[in-house]
Amino acid sequence: MPYRVPTRMGDGSLVHLTPGEIEADVRAGVEAAVKRAKVPPLAEDEIEHLVDIYASPARFTGVDIGAEVVLSYDGSGAKTFASRLQDLQMYEQCFAADLVELCHNDYSFKAVKTITAYEAQSMRDAQLALTVPVQYGAMPNLGLYCRPDGPAPNWAELLPLGRFDEARAGQEEAIEFAVTDMVNVGVELAESGADGIDFDTAGAAGDGDFLATLRAAEALRARYPGFGIEIGMAGEFVLGMHGELEYDGVRLAGLWPREQLRLATKAGAHMFGPAVNVNTGKTAAWNVARACTVVKPCVDEATIPIHMNVGMGVGGVPMTTYNPVDAVSRASRACVDILRLDGL
Amino acid sequence: MFAMPIAHACASGLGGMRAAGDLVARMQMARGMRLVEAKAYVAERLGVDPSELSDPVLMNERRGELGLGRLTTFEISHPDEPTAIEAKANIAEVLGLEIPAVRLLDERRHHGASLG
Numbered sequence: 001m002p003y004r005v006p007t008r009m010g011d012g013s014l015v016h017l018t019p020g021e022i023e024a025d026v027r028a029g030v031e032a033a034v035k036r037a038k039v040p041p042l043a044e045d046e047i048e049h050l051v052d053i054y055a056s057p058a059r060f061t062g063v064d065i066g067a068e069v070v071l072s073y074d075g076s077g078a079k080t081f082a083s084r085l086q087d088l089q090m091y092e093q094c095f096a097a098d099l100v101e102l103c104h105n106d107y108s109f110k111a112v113k114t115i116t117a118y119e120a121q122s123m124r125d126a127q128l129a130l131t132v133p134v135q136y137g138a139m140p141n142l143g144l145y146c147r148p149d150g151p152a153p154n155w156a157e158l159l160p161l162g163r164f165d166e167a168r169a170g171q172e173e174a175i176e177f178a179v180t181d182m183v184n185v186g187v188e189l190a191e192s193g194a195d196g197i198d199f200d201t202a203g204a205a206g207d208g209d210f211l212a213t214l215r216a217a218e219a220l221r222a223r224y225p226g227f228g229i230e231i232g233m234a235g236e237f238v239l240g241m242h243g244e245l246e247y248d249g250v251r252l253a254g255l256w257p258r259e260q261l262r263l264a265t266k267a268g269a270h271m272f273g274p275a276v277n278v279n280t281g282k283t284a285a286w287n288v289a290r291a292c293t294v295v296k297p298c299v300d301e302a303t304i305p306i307h308m309n310v311g312m313g314v315g316g317v318p319m320t321t322y323n324p325v326d327a328v329s330r331a332s333r334a335c336v337d338i339l340r341l342d343g344l
Numbered sequence: 345m346f347a348m349p350i351a352h353a354c355a356s357g358l359g360g361m362r363a364a365g366d367l368v369a370r371m372q373m374a375r376g377m378r379l380v381e382a383k384a385y386v387a388e389r390l391g392v393d394p395s396e397l398s399d400p401v402l403m404n405e406r407r408g409e410l411g412l413g414r415l416t417t418f419e420i421s422h423p424d425e426p427t428a429i430e431a432k433a434n435i436a437e438v439l440g441l442e443i444p445a446v447r448l449l450d451e452r453r454h455h456g457a458s459l460g
Contacts, residue, residue: 060351060354060355061355062354062355062356063355063356065395065398066394066395066396066398067356068356068357068358068359068365068397068398069356069357069358069379070357070358070365070368070369070372070379070382071349071352071353071356071357071358071360071365072369073349076349091349092360092361093361093415093416095349095350095353095360096353096357096359096360096361096362096363096365097349097353097357097360097365098357098358098359098360098365098366098368098369099366099369099370099373124445124448127429127432127444127445127448128428128429128445129428129429130428131361131366131412131413131427131428131431131432131435132360132361132365132366132369133366133369133370133373135373190444192448193444193445193448194444195370195373195374195443195444195445196373226374226375226441226442227374227444228372228373228374230373269376270372270373270374270375270376271372271373271376302378303376303378304376304378305372305376305377305378305379305382310352311348312348317348322347323347323348323351324347325347325350325351327347328347328348328351328352328355329351329352329354329355332351332352332355332356333355333356336356341379342372342378342379342382343369343372343379344352344356
């Protein structure tokens with residue numbers, strides 16, 4: 001009977017594999033990233049390190065003492081336990097968060113704009129009560145600006161009908177609404193004392209979503225030079241729902257993390273969060289190997305901090321609500337060790 | 345909820361207010377400093393080595409000395425030390441950084457006087 005190590009699938013389920021099978025999965029994950037994202041493979045010592053992390057039967061693992069990184073928690077002030085303010089205090093006092101995020105459960109700028117004054121008051125209250133930095137977070141969520149939820153023509157309905165020009169025009173109209181909302185909310189929160197703003201899951205609705213985010217970031221940076229602006233991505237590459245949109249002369253459709261980072265930096269972001277989606281049918285070892293390989297060129301080139309998304313369903317953390325600490329700690333350590341990240 | 349914040353914090357986190365994670369985070373947010381640069385900057389300002397910024401024993405002492413805010417626990421509290429916005433004012437001074445909430449506090453403290 002060969003020695004088998006308890007490990008996880010991408011959906012969080014427990015499986016038992018031999019160290020050889022884990023190594024094969026790590027190599028396959030690297031190869032999948034090389035083929036898909038056209039990036040260099042990890043070095044041999046990096047692959048061996050990933051195998052060591054995932055072939056261990058230990059319940060928990062961590063980075064070396066002195067190699068710790070900044071942890072930013074999107075969604076930390078979302079009324080999970082008590083009030084939003086109490087939640088933020090709990091993250092500060094009990095979870096050792098380095099920075100926390102006030103947010104609304106709807107988590108979209110279009111929804112938040114109608115209650116911005118109340119959100120600004122909540123930010124002010126939080127700033128008086130907390131010591132750690134408090135940013136405000138929401139999603140650009142371009143899809144909310146098309147019918148029936150918003151005023152713009154629905155490109156998801158028009159595209160299957162072959163009405164491409166109308167679909168593109170609908171997205172261009174929605175982008176203008178989204179930029180206005182994100183800038184207005186950002187200004188209100190900045191004026192209430194927020195330490196920063198988090199454009200979370202940028203690009204979720206495709207290249208138009210990403211363009212709106214970049215333009216909003218650029219406008220806020222011009223007004224607030226010391227404001228924390230974080231752009232966190234929704235997925236590993238930008239979907240070309242429009243296909244012809246550009247920022248700074250660069251076509252947005254199909255961009256991978258390194259190219260996304262260049263534009264986020266150009267727009268004035270102070271932190272960038274690449275996201276690599278988890279394949280639930282593959283092992284956690286395969287997924288983290290693929291994620292590290294996709295993101296490595298981005299971190300190598302960065303001039304601003306990289307806070308990789310390593311949460312439920314991204315960055316090698318299984319797609320499950322009740323994540324096992326063995327899986328989370330392995331992904332956490334693997335991404336920091338291999339990528340030399342600035343934060344998570 | 346248990347696994348995500350706590351597992352990450354224990355596996356790779358700088359420790360927030362238990363150590364100096366919030367201070368390094370501020371330099372990343374406000375100045376866009378990468379981790380090595382931000383750690384070096386904060387360490388120099390605190391008079392420690394960058395590798396010591398995650399040490400809760402040492403950093404708890406240093407935070408107390410500089411008035412940067414310390415966690416209260418069941419066993420101990422710090423009623424005579426700065427906390428929250430008070431501590432942030434000290435953090436702004438020590439880091440040489442404008443913290444928006446501290447700037448607003450300064451502006452609004454004198455609001456009544458300027459009206460009168």
